[in-house]
Amino acid sequence: MAKKALVVKAKELKTDVAVVKDFEVSIGRIIDETWTEPVGPTPFPSITDLREWDFKLLHRYKPMYMPFCDLCCLCTFGKCDLTQEKRGACGLNMAAQQSRIVLLACCIGAATHLGHARHMVEHVIEKFGRRYPLDVGGVNVQLEAPITRLVCGIRPRTLGDLEDVLDYLEDQVTHLLSATHTGQEGSNLDFESKVFHAGMVDHVALEVADIAQIAAYSFPKADPQAPLVELGYGTIDTHKPVIMVVGHNVISSIGIIDYLKENDLYADVEVTGLCCTAHDTTRYSSRAKIVGPISWQLRFIRSGIPDVIVLDEQCIRADTMLEAKKIKAPVIVTSDKNCQGLQNRTNDPADEIVADLVNGKVPGVLILNSEKAGEVASRTALEIAPKRKKLKIVPSVKGIIEAAKKCKLCNDCTRACPEGLPIPEAMREAATGNVQMLADLYETCVGCGRCESACPNDFSIHSFIIATAGNILKEEKFKIQAGRGAIQDVEIRNVGSPIVLGEIPGVVAFVGCANYPHGGKEVAEMCKEFADRRYIIVLSGCSAMSAAMYKDEEGKTLYEKYPGDFDAGGIVNVGSCVANSHIAGAAIKIANIFAKRNLRANYEEIADYIYNRVGAVGVAWGAMSQKAAAIASGCWRLGVPVIVGPHGSKYRRMLLGRKDNEKDWYVYDARTGDRVYVGPVPEHLFYTVETKEEAIVMVAKLCMRANDTSKGRAIKLTHYIDLHKRLYNTMPDDIHLFVRTGADIPITMKEEILDILEKKGWKEGWIPDPTLLPRLIRKRKE
Amino acid sequence: MQAESWQTAEVPGPTKALVITKPEVVVAMVKRAKRPILIVGHEAVDIDAGNEKLIDYTINLAKTAHIPVVATAHIVGEFLKRGFPPAGWMPAVDITNRLRDPEWKGLDGKGRYDVALFTGIPYYMQWILFSTLKHFALNLKTISLDRFYQPNATWSFPNLSVKDWNENLGAILSKLGGE
Numbered sequence: 001m002a003k004k005a006l007v008v009k010a011k012e013l014k015t016d017v018a019v020v021k022d023f024e025v026s027i028g029r030i031i032d033e034t035w036t037e038p039v040g041p042t043p044f045p046s047i048t049d050l051r052e053w054d055f056k057l058l059h060r061y062k063p064m065y066m067p068f069c070d071l072c073c074l075c076t077f078g079k080c081d082l083t084q085e086k087r088g089a090c091g092l093n094m095a096a097q098q099s100r101i102v103l104l105a106c107c108i109g110a111a112t113h114l115g116h117a118r119h120m121v122e123h124v125i126e127k128f129g130r131r132y133p134l135d136v137g138g139v140n141v142q143l144e145a146p147i148t149r150l151v152c153g154i155r156p157r158t159l160g161d162l163e164d165v166l167d168y169l170e171d172q173v174t175h176l177l178s179a180t181h182t183g184q185e186g187s188n189l190d191f192e193s194k195v196f197h198a199g200m201v202d203h204v205a206l207e208v209a210d211i212a213q214i215a216a217y218s219f220p221k222a223d224p225q226a227p228l229v230e231l232g233y234g235t236i237d238t239h240k241p242v243i244m245v246v247g248h249n250v251i252s253s254i255g256i257i258d259y260l261k262e263n264d265l266y267a268d269v270e271v272t273g274l275c276c277t278a279h280d281t282t283r284y285s286s287r288a289k290i291v292g293p294i295s296w297q298l299r300f301i302r303s304g305i306p307d308v309i310v311l312d313e314q315c316i317r318a319d320t321m322l323e324a325k326k327i328k329a330p331v332i333v334t335s336d337k338n339c340q341g342l343q344n345r346t347n348d349p350a351d352e353i354v355a356d357l358v359n360g361k362v363p364g365v366l367i368l369n370s371e372k373a374g375e376v377a378s379r380t381a382l383e384i385a386p387k388r389k390k391l392k393i394v395p396s397v398k399g400i401i402e403a404a405k406k407c408k409l410c411n412d413c414t415r416a417c418p419e420g421l422p423i424p425e426a427m428r429e430a431a432t433g434n435v436q437m438l439a440d441l442y443e444t445c446v447g448c449g450r451c452e453s454a455c456p457n458d459f460s461i462h463s464f465i466i467a468t469a470g471n472i473l474k475e476e477k478f479k480i481q482a483g484r485g486a487i488q489d490v491e492i493r494n495v496g497s498p499i500v501l502g503e504i505p506g507v508v509a510f511v512g513c514a515n516y517p518h519g520g521k522e523v524a525e526m527c528k529e530f531a532d533r534r535y536i537i538v539l540s541g542c543s544a545m546s547a548a549m550y551k552d553e554e555g556k557t558l559y560e561k562y563p564g565d566f567d568a569g570g571i572v573n574v575g576s577c578v579a580n581s582h583i584a585g586a587a588i589k590i591a592n593i594f595a596k597r598n599l600r601a602n603y604e605e606i607a608d609y610i611y612n613r614v615g616a617v618g619v620a621w622g623a624m625s626q627k628a629a630a631i632a633s634g635c636w637r638l639g640v641p642v643i644v645g646p647h648g649s650k651y652r653r654m655l656l657g658r659k660d661n662e663k664d665w666y667v668y669d670a671r672t673g674d675r676v677y678v679g680p681v682p683e684h685l686f687y688t689v690e691t692k693e694e695a696i697v698m699v700a701k702l703c704m705r706a707n708d709t710s711k712g713r714a715i716k717l718t719h720y721i722d723l724h725k726r727l728y729n730t731m732p733d734d735i736h737l738f739v740r741t742g743a744d745i746p747i748t749m750k751e752e753i754l755d756i757l758e759k760k761g762w763k764e765g766w767i768p769d770p771t772l773l774p775r776l777i778r779k780r781k782e
Numbered sequence: 783m784q785a786e787s788w789q790t791a792e793v794p795g796p797t798k799a800l801v802i803t804k805p806e807v808v809v810a811m812v813k814r815a816k817r818p819i820l821i822v823g824h825e826a827v828d829i830d831a832g833n834e835k836l837i838d839y840t841i842n843l844a845k846t847a848h849i850p851v852v853a854t855a856h857i858v859g860e861f862l863k864r865g866f867p868p869a870g871w872m873p874a875v876d877i878t879n880r881l882r883d884p885e886w887k888g889l890d891g892k893g894r895y896d897v898a899l900f901t902g903i904p905y906y907m908q909w910i911l912f913s914t915l916k917h918f919a920l921n922l923k924t925i926s927l928d929r930f931y932q933p934n935a936t937w938s939f940p941n942l943s944v945k946d947w948n949e950n951l952g953a954i955l956s957k958l959g960g961e
């Protein structure tokens with residue numbers, strides 16, 4: 001009922017564009033008489049309200065499908081063979097099927113963040129009350145929820161206000177998911193528009209989850225000086241009982257830290273984690289530690305160091321129970337989404353549960369109460385640690401050499417390995433006593449364990465790699481800045497102009513998972529490259545961790561070397577995956593705070609602004625999850641291009657511009673209504689690369705925007721050309737597409753570029769006030 | 783002849799590449815092609831092909847059979863270093879996207895390509911790019927010159943030993959009149 005009322009009210013508003021004040025939602029909770037900003041055209045947009053905007057983007061960036069399978073097997077009509085223009089029994093073709101799968105992935109991603117957000121909001125409301133204020137940055141952050149304001153048209157002031165937002169989001173995901181049913185949507189472009197909608201919904205969910213936890217748990221509040229915290233296996237004091245937390249929802253980890261603090265035990269126990277829960281534990285307590293990204297799960301468990309493993313939700317290995325059993329570490333699962341077949345002991349006395357875990361009576365328990373989970377985890381760790389004696393299952397090097405002699409050299413491992421690592425060759429070497437080749441695989445191995453499942457000899461190949469790499473793991477001692485959360489309004493004020501004019505050449509976001517093609521080092525290298533060039537670097541999730549795992553000659557990590565300010569040359573860790581919202585939020589804030597565009601329910605105009613003016617690019621170098629797909633989709637709808645590493649090709653659809661089709665690259669000049677050619681800026685919206693070098697050059701290129709001033713364009717071109725020359729060993733072949741007037745030409749390369757322009761038959765153009773939206777034209781020509 | 787995907791799980795479905803059982807197959811395809819094109823990925827710089835690198839082999843092949851080359855990723859410089867300017871360079875997804883476009887007139891503006899040879903792109907990425915072409919470029923024949931079976935190509939070698947692969951590549955070149 002409530003949801004329906006909300007939507008009805010929103011629809012009424014839409015008929016009266018941009019004039020409704022004192023927006024009141026009839027379910028009665030969001031009454032904001034103080035926000036005088038007019039309501040824009042799309043409060044709480046339905047799944048078709050932004051379709052026209054999506055189609056404008058999809059017209060430029062036509063989807064290229066890369067089917068991952070020839071078949072559709074979603075219903076019992078099938079399987080259907082969709083190869084080469086065949087249609088399924090329901091009439092669907094391959095393009096629609098691929099876009100449908102992309103939509104499914106994005107719905108999974110959005111639902112996951114949304115489920116997380118709902119749990120977080122309910123939990124903190126129970127603890128702190130609905131009226132608890134949403135303070136995410138004190139006086140420095142007046143614009144506390146830019147995405148929510150933009151999409152929903154409301155200004156959430158308290159935790160309770162977020163519930164209404166979640167109602168809307170859940171409604172949308174349901175509709176989106178229903179569109180994937182057999183015999184529903186049949187147009188690939190409409191599926192794509194829905195993908196964008198799922199992405200937008202996802203971004204709101206991210207924001208809700210993160211601002212709720214920042215406010216309730218006093219995480220760093222838009223703090224460029226957020227503390228440096230410890231990261232890496234080597235930072236963990238293995239003499240202490242160790243609690244390992246994995247996942248994305250920090251509530252149970254907070255239960256642990258609170259229990260330890262209240263009982264004066266925090267100094268006696270190490271709380272350390274992987275993936276985003278680890279990020280968020282360090283935002284809660286700078287004494288908590290991070291082991292590393294998602295791909296460190298197996299290696300850390302097998303090291304025997306964790307005494308208790310606590311799982312919440314998302315990105316947890318499904319075989320954690322099996323691995324934990326081998327090292328005799330009990331597992332506590334704490335999320336209703338991830339119960340692992342364990343008995344629900346939520347209502348049992350803590351004493352009994354602890355006794356059962358310590359005595360090995362049960363391998364693990366489900367506890368759906370964070371305080372109890374915190375107590376049980378802490379007490380179990382303290383009691384079991386002396387018994388376990390850090391039992392590990394990593395074999396000795398001698399044992400590995402003996403095993404290697406029995407290797408069949410069958411290649412099953414390398415054929416199962418996502419990276420195609422040369423394991424058989426390494427085994428052949430190991431059989432001769434030289435394990436160096438095995439050790440060398442450490443940097444690239446993503447810790448998936450697929451090689452082991454494939455091996456007919458049941459070799460623990462991943463463990464072989466870890467064991468032979470020996471000290472590398474122990475020497476992993478790094479510093480990372482704890483996730484700072486939002487970007488301050490004043491920071492936006494300072495950088496808004498140089499970004500929009502192009503003088504800060506770009507904002508580059510390194511986000512997402514750790515399915516890297518050649519290890520995490522490439523993330524750090526890319527960050528350094530652009531920070532040194534005075535781009536603004538923002539990071540989140542596993543990428544933020546990987547960027548911390550490399551040191552310079554002085555032994556410093558990027559976070560020690562570069563400031564954490566959202567400014568040219570800054571390296572900014574916003575936090576966990578849900579903190580990605582602050583990256584999108586920063587782009588939105590530029591449009592609002594710097595450019596004074598109305599934000600409230602004004603999605604299309606703000607996206608048009610960002611698309612044409614804010615040189616932001618996302619790089620998801622190791623993206624693999626459905627959540628990453630949803631986050632990327634939210635960026636696309638906002639007009640922010642995303643580059644993925646080579647494994648990202650498996651997302652099965654790219655959004656590619658065609659710089660050779662001149663007609664695709666016209667905008668309106670908002671001053672005159674003229675149609676103006678602005679060149680392919682940005683050239684692609686979603687694009688997968690083969691190599692780091694290719695990614696670097698493309699980042700520089702995709703930061704160009706139609707609105708760049710000549711000074712800004714010259715700066716951006718300088719970086720693009722310089723990087724292209726260094727990494728491709730030649731001039732780019734498309735410079736003429738990015739020079740609009742003579743003043744755009746970088747002064748130091750004038751002769752060379754003029755020569756190229758002449759050969760290409762280049763003609764001088766002009767720089768419009770660019771928009772894709774005819775309604776924003778201020779004065780039409782007669 | 784049946785062949786298996788090199789990465790075990792990368793199986794496509796009912797439509798699988800025909801297996802190149804002898805080098806003459808490729809030779810005939812190239813000779814018959816009106817407008818062939820050769821796409822070379824970054825791994826060609828590191829992969830050994832007999833006494834040379836794969837990139838050197840592709841240069842020989844291109845010169846011998848007069849096939850224009852597109853260098854993907856960042857390796858145009860490697861071609862230039864070897865004194866061989868490729869006909870073009872662009873991302874692997876971009877050349878694939880153009881090849882599936884019935885309106886695209888080619889690098890020289892003279893019309894569509896009818897045969898596309900690929901080599902040196904990471905296996906799983908090449909796999910999926912071939913899939914695009916298999917489904918959406920029905921008039922294009924694709925050939926994988928890589929050592930491993932690429933089921934989404936029109937024609938591909940089966941998984942070969944280094945020795946057999948080198949011999950096949952050598953035979954293709956010599957039968958086309960090269961050294």
Ligand code: SF4
Nearest residue numbers: 072075078080088090
């Ligand atoms: S959903 Fe359509 S294409 Fe898929 S299996 Fe069913 S009938 Fe076939």
Ligand code: SF4
Nearest residue numbers: 417445446448449451
């Ligand atoms: S665990 Fe490492 S070596 Fe084994 S398949 Fe995965 S990435 Fe390859």
Ligand code: SF4
Nearest residue numbers: 407408410411413455
């Ligand atoms: S799968 Fe096992 S037996 Fe086969 S090559 Fe790999 S390690 Fe050796």
